[in-house]
Amino acid sequence: MDTWVKDMRKLNDIVDYCQTLYDDLNFTAARDWKAAKPGRHVIGYMPTYVPREIIHAAGMLPLGVLGGGDNLEVIHGDAYYQSYICRIPRSTIELAVTKRLNFVDGMLFPSTCDVIRNLSGIWKLLYPDVYSRYFDVPQNFTSAVGGTYYVQELRELAEGLEGISGTKITDEALNRSIDLYNKNRRLVNDVYNVRQVTPWKALSWEVYLLMRAGMVLPVEEHSQLMTDYLAAVQAEDRPKRDNCRVIVQGSFCEQPPLNLVKSIELAGCYIVDDDYMLVNRWLQDEVPTDGNPMENLADAFLNYSGETACKYVPEREDKGKFLIDAVRERRAEGVIFAAPSFCDPALLDRPMLSGALARENIPHISFKYAENSGQMQPIREQAGTFADTIKLWGEA
Amino acid sequence: MSNQTQITTPAASQEVIKDASMLKQKAMIADNYDKLTRAKELGLKVASTYVPGNLNELIMCFDMLNNLPEINAIQNGMRKKSGGMIMDAEKMGHSEDVCTYVKADIGNMAKGSIAPNGKPMPVPDLLLLSYTGCFTFLKWFELLRDQYGCETAMLHVPYTGDGIITDNMRDYVVKQLKEVLIPTLERVSGVKFDIDRLREYLRQSAKAEDDLVWVLKSAKNTPSPIDAYFGGVFYIGPIFTAFRGTPDAVEYYQLLRGEIEQRIAARMGPVTPDGDLGEEKYRLVVEGPPNWTSFREFWKMFYEEGAVVVASTYTKVGGVYDYDGFRHDPDNPLESLAEYCLGCYTNRNLPTRVDMIEQYLEDYQADGLLVNSIKSCNSFSAGQLMIMRTIEERTGKPAAFIETDLVDPRYFSPANVKNRLESYFQMIEQKRRAGGSARAA
Ligand code: SF4
Ligand code: SF4
Numbered sequence: 076m077d078t079w080v081k082d083m084r085k086l087n088d089i090v091d092y093c094q095t096l097y098d099d100l101n102f103t104a105a106r107d108w109k110a111a112k113p114g115r116h117v118i119g120y121m122p123t124y125v126p127r128e129i130i131h132a133a134g135m136l137p138l139g140v141l142g143g144g145d146n147l148e149v150i151h152g153d154a155y156y157q158s159y160i161c162r163i164p165r166s167t168i169e170l171a172v173t174k175r176l177n178f179v180d181g182m183l184f185p186s187t188c189d190v191i192r193n194l195s196g197i198w199k200l201l202y203p204d205v206y207s208r209y210f211d212v213p214q215n216f217t218s219a220v221g222g223t224y225y226v227q228e229l230r231e232l233a234e235g236l237e238g239i240s241g242t243k244i245t246d247e248a249l250n251r252s253i254d255l256y257n258k259n260r261r262l263v264n265d266v267y268n269v270r271q272v273t274p275w276k277a278l279s280w281e282v283y284l285l286m287r288a289g290m291v292l293p294v295e296e297h298s299q300l301m302t303d304y305l306a307a308v309q310a311e312d313r314p315k316r317d318n319c320r321v322i323v324q325g326s327f328c329e330q331p332p333l334n335l336v337k338s339i340e341l342a343g344c345y346i347v348d349d350d351y352m353l354v355n356r357w358l359q360d361e362v363p364t365d366g367n368p369m370e371n372l373a374d375a376f377l378n379y380s381g382e383t384a385c386k387y388v389p390e391r392e393d394k395g396k397f398l399i400d401a402v403r404e405r406r407a408e409g410v411i412f413a414a415p416s417f418c419d420p421a422l423l424d425r426p427m428l429s430g431a432l433a434r435e436n437i438p439h440i441s442f443k444y445a446e447n448s449g450q451m452q453p454i455r456e457q458a459g460t461f462a463d464t465i466k467l468w469g470e471a
Numbered sequence: 472m473s474n475q476t477q478i479t480t481p482a483a484s485q486e487v488i489k490d491a492s493m494l495k496q497k498a499m500i501a502d503n504y505d506k507l508t509r510a511k512e513l514g515l516k517v518a519s520t521y522v523p524g525n526l527n528e529l530i531m532c533f534d535m536l537n538n539l540p541e542i543n544a545i546q547n548g549m550r551k552k553s554g555g556m557i558m559d560a561e562k563m564g565h566s567e568d569v570c571t572y573v574k575a576d577i578g579n580m581a582k583g584s585i586a587p588n589g590k591p592m593p594v595p596d597l598l599l600l601s602y603t604g605c606f607t608f609l610k611w612f613e614l615l616r617d618q619y620g621c622e623t624a625m626l627h628v629p630y631t632g633d634g635i636i637t638d639n640m641r642d643y644v645v646k647q648l649k650e651v652l653i654p655t656l657e658r659v660s661g662v663k664f665d666i667d668r669l670r671e672y673l674r675q676s677a678k679a680e681d682d683l684v685w686v687l688k689s690a691k692n693t694p695s696p697i698d699a700y701f702g703g704v705f706y707i708g709p710i711f712t713a714f715r716g717t718p719d720a721v722e723y724y725q726l727l728r729g730e731i732e733q734r735i736a737a738r739m740g741p742v743t744p745d746g747d748l749g750e751e752k753y754r755l756v757v758e759g760p761p762n763w764t765s766f767r768e769f770w771k772m773f774y775e776e777g778a779v780v781v782a783s784t785y786t787k788v789g790g791v792y793d794y795d796g797f798r799h800d801p802d803n804p805l806e807s808l809a810e811y812c813l814g815c816y817t818n819r820n821l822p823t824r825v826d827m828i829e830q831y832l833e834d835y836q837a838d839g840l841l842v843n844s845i846k847s848c849n850s851f852s853a854g855q856l857m858i859m860r861t862i863e864e865r866t867g868k869p870a871a872f873i874e875t876d877l878v879d880p881r882y883f884s885p886a887n888v889k890n891r892l893e894s895y896f897q898m899i900e901q902k903r904r905a906g907g908s909a910r911a912a
Contacts, residue, residue, distance in 0.1 A: 155856050157874065159568070159846045164853065186630065189606045193854035195632055196821020200861055209632025209820070213643075214602060214609070214625055220650055224629075224643035231639070387602075387609055387625055391616050419849055422566035423573065423610035427617050429564065443568075 086307035089300060093284035096291050097333070100147055100170065104291050105138050106178050116239055119176060120183040121167070121191055122328040123385055124357045125210050126372050129229065131252040131294060132244045133236040138179060139290025139354065142166040145332040145447040155197065161417040162446045163329035164194045171201065180239050181206035183232075187328055187385045188420045206239055208232060214387040216377045225373040233369075249368035252294075257362060259294050262301040263355045267348065269305060271405050274345035275315040277308050280336045286352045316343075319465040322407045323349040324398060324428065325414035325421040327383050331444050338451040339411065343462030347405040350383060357381050384420035395431025402437055408465045411458065412441035438465055490742065492727040496708055499723065501588065503713050507536055508590035516660050519595040519615070522789040524603025524628050524812035528672035528716035528799065529652070533660035537713045538595060540611070544575040546587045548763030548878035556582065557879050570607045570847040571879040573614065580618060594619050597659045599652070603628040604788070604817030605850040624655040628812040634823045636813045644809035670801035672716030673808075677798040682724030683710055684793045689731050690781040691835055694751035696734035698741040700780035701770040704761060711789035716799075743774040752777030753899055756831045758784045758824075758858060759843035759851050762875035765883045769875070772889050776896055780841075782831035784824065785851075787816035794827050817850045824854075825861050832866050838899045839869040841892075846876045869902055871895035 084092075096104055109115045116135040120127070127137040143149060143166030151172045152165030170176050182205065184195035195209040211228055213221030233244045266285060270277035285304055289297040323339065327350040339346060359379040363371045382388065382397035402410065410432055414421035425441060432439045440461045442454055489497075510517050516535045520526065522542065530537045547553040556578025557571050563581065565574050579585070584592040600612040600623055609625075616623045626647050629640045653664050686706055690699045697706070706727060714720040734740075740748035744767055755773075757780045762769050773780065791797060791814050800807035812818070819827075828840060840862050842855045859870040873891045876882035 155854075157844050157846075157852060157856070160849065160853050184632075189849040190853040192606070192630055192632070193821055193849075196824075197854055197857045199820065199822050200825065200857060209630055211629045211632070214627035215643075215647055215651065217650075220643070220646045221627075223646070224639060227639040231637075384610070385606070387600075387627075388613065389623075389625065391620065391623070394613060394617065417568045419569055419607055420610065422569050423607065423614070425566065426564045427613060430617065443566075 084303050084307065086304070086311055089304050089307060090281050090284060093281075093288045093300070097144075097284055097287050098146065100143065101175050102138065102178075102291060105136055108136050108293060109178055114240075116180040117178060118181045118183060118236065119179045120210075120354075121163075121185060121187070121194070123185055123187045123353050123383060124212070124380070125183045125185050125354065126229065126232075127294070127354065128249060128252040128256050128362075128368075128372065129233050129244065130236060131255065132249040133233070133240050134242065135180070135236065135240065136293060139352070140167055140170065140176070140182070141287075141290060141330050141352075142446050143169055144330065145334070145449065147447075149447075159417055160190060161329050161415045163415070164190050166446065167194065168197070171198075179205070181208070181236070183208050183210045185210045186212055188418075190419075191328070206235055208235055212376060212386075216389065218374065218377060222370075222373050222377055225376060226369050229369045229372060246368055250364045253362045253368055253371065254364045255294050255298070257364070259289070259298045259301075260356055260358060262298050262305070263289070265305055266301055267356070269308065271347045274318070274320065274347055276311055276313050278313075279340050279346040279349075280333055283333065283336050283351060286355055289355050290352065316345075317466075318343050318345040319408045319462045319469075320345050320347045320406060321409045321411050321461075322347060322398070322401055322405060323351075323411050323413050325384075325412045325418070325425065325441075326351050327353050327421070328418065329415035329446050331413060332446060332448055334451050335413070335444055335448065335454060338455045339458045342455045342458035344411065344458050347407050348401050353381055353383060384424035395428050398428055399431060399435055399437070402432075402435075408469065409438040409440075409461060411461065412439060414441070414443055416443045416445050438468065490727075490730045492723055492730055493705070495719075495723050495726055496705065499709060499714060499719050500712075503536075504586045504588045507538055507592060508586050508588060510536055510593045516596040517593050518597045518599045518656075518659075519612075520599040521601050521603065521605075521608055522711050523605065523815040523817060524601035524626065525711070525715075525789060526599070526601060526626075526652070526808055526812075527713060528669055528676060529648070529656070529808060530599070531672055531716055532664060532668050533656045533662045535596070535656070535660050538592065539712055540576045540615075541572050542712055543579065543586070543592070544572040544878050545763050547575055547579060549766055550587070551764060551880070553578075553764060553878035554880040570611075571877055572847065573607060573611045575878045576611070577614065577618075580615075595621055597621065597655065598623040600625045601628065601812060602626060603812045604630070604815045607850070622655070622659060624652055626652055626812070628818060630818055630820070631813055631823070632820055634820045636810060640813055641806060641809045644812060645805045648805050648808060666804060669804045673799040673801040673804055675718060675721055676716045677800070679710060679715065679720040679724045680792045680798050682721075682728045683707070686724065686727055686731055687782070687786070687793050689735060690779075692735050693754075693836070694738065694740045694748075695754065695779050695781050695835075696731050696739060696741060698743070698748075698774075698780050699786060700757045700761065700783035701743075701766075701773065702741050703780070703783055703786040707786045707789065741779060744770065745774070748774050748777070748779065750777050751779050753896055754779055754781045754835065754837045755839060755841050756780070756782045756828055756835065756837045757841050757843060758828060758855060760785045760788070760845050760848065760877055761843065762883050763878050764876075764880040765885065768885060769883075769888065772885075772892050776892070778892075778896065781835040781837050784816055784828065787827075789815065791816055791819070791827075794830070821854045821858065825858050825865075828858065828862055829865055832862070832868055837868070838902070839871070839895070841895065842870065842872045844872060844874045846874065846882050847879070848877065869895070869898045871898065
């Protein structure tokens, strides 16, 4: 008997465990991991994408920092930001100044938008002794230009991490890490595929929690958890509802409250794809595990990474194609644009994407949220009406 | 003064004195809009591009004109037309939360892209997306490309997150210039690239930049002969827009320098829309862009109180020439274009922005820092409260904060701004009494 079958956990246990991780704003799991062995380090990162393989190969734990959600009281963070700036930077600062991130040895701020970019500078001013890096990715996608630049950026990132650990990241170690993350991405895709086929079994809020667990657990444990979930969910007998199938788009940075994910489902929409935690599946294919690993990671980014508002689309006719392809592949009936208030990337992108959807006659609606939104009734009503409309169209 | 002319400005319907430099700039701008709106007839190709990271010298190498959507938005803001354009764009589905420059531009397009001379702007032949210091740029040109369907070339300028320009960043930008931009410009314009032509333009740029820096630094005098924010936006005009690298720009800055030399000799304060400033009471450093829709009213709130801006960060958004001495360099043409882009103000990390402001406060003997927080602009605004706090801690000088918007009149509340400014001036007075800040002489 395979070990995973022997050790297989019940669905409720898995989901409860993920919920505990999600609720824990002290990141106890990551703290425990660090404390378990002397010399361990934890590197925080914000959305949207960082190559976690490199952190892992340095013997470190990548820790996704996705804001404070709806359970964190933001007291200090508001003093750092004007009212018209989104929530995630202020709650992230709150996590830091309340010492919830005091075990983190470094922070990475990806090139998602100007708010995260400038947060990297705030970090440097607040914590000058902690390693922090604005992590840039190329917007030129040819290997001789963007690729060369990116490989060097990856090397500089690796050197920064080596400075913390005092040990060199070898190609062998990096290739091993790539292998582990390849496996992790396969499982993430399996979970998404299972949800696509049987969304009444793999409920979206559970899948959400399962993906969130990947932000705080070592990759090996997260992969095991997904394996367990996949087995448990198949065995589960859950009623199939007459819901429509939607893709949620625009939530790639500041995360919606879990209640919002639940509300969409309760309102009659099965979420069959989303862009919640893109880091889990940003690279759309296996990264080779031999040869030069930095070049392989760069190549993967240039040639088969996902698409989101923070990435330039070089050709006009390709704008929105990624989303339309997802609608087709996932057999979605509509798209819900759910973007954080004041989120420039998502909100500036929205008119182009909705134009592309309209040209294909794909129904869509949009609303805004904040990570601490409490009132779900309006969203539930909007999503409910959307579901009804789609059903009516479908029957017409 | 010998080189002044009495003219009447329609906006204010009042007599003001215009210096020769102002008249020259006005003529340059009018001529540029004339060329832009007659581009087809003149057989000229047009590149739309942004102020930060604008490659005017390079564009000129291809006999192309340079059209800057931010400047058009500003023009529409100052003419009080942007409010309606923004609302039109919102009706078209653009979020109320995003940058109003973008919406003013899109709203203007829907109305036929009318230039300040009343004639329609041409459809650009190329969108030159110099992605420098602002994320919105990337989306803005994707949106324009969606509408115009014209060719778009991206120049990705990496953000200097660690406060330094690395070789990797410079090489990356140079490579893009060589392998993407220049071939695209050659193809679109039909003109072959000549690096010596570029060198010559860069030589002219450096000359103009020397004089611009001299002008900006003249604010170290007491009283300051210039206002480096409200006046500053006019002084940077030629260098920010379509004229860097031209003999016209060199001449403009020579004229301006001459005028300011005279003001210093006569111990005169800056020119304001109501004539020369009287007593200089407060010397300020300002961070953030101005409000354009009520520009005069906004400025008046300062000069009426005798407040002069002696240094501003906004005037560095299209290039930083004073802080670390950057000049366009004809001997290293492409590298210097890369460094220019990499060094624009909003492409610098927050700690560098704080260092710059701290140095301005010191060098220009300012009483304090005023932040104009712009609702539209995350690139500037996200982090400004941290900048204020750090500056106060480091210098002991008072910092204050007002909130407006660039071109959306809904976010300019005169009473609020005035109240805050008055309290701020009182705060400076209190500091002075407590011996915390040097009294302007
Ligand atoms: S929510 Fe949007 S605007 Fe805010 S930090 Fe994230 S990407 Fe930037
Ligand atoms: S966000 Fe700021 S820098 Fe960017 S286009 Fe708007 S006003 Fe300009």
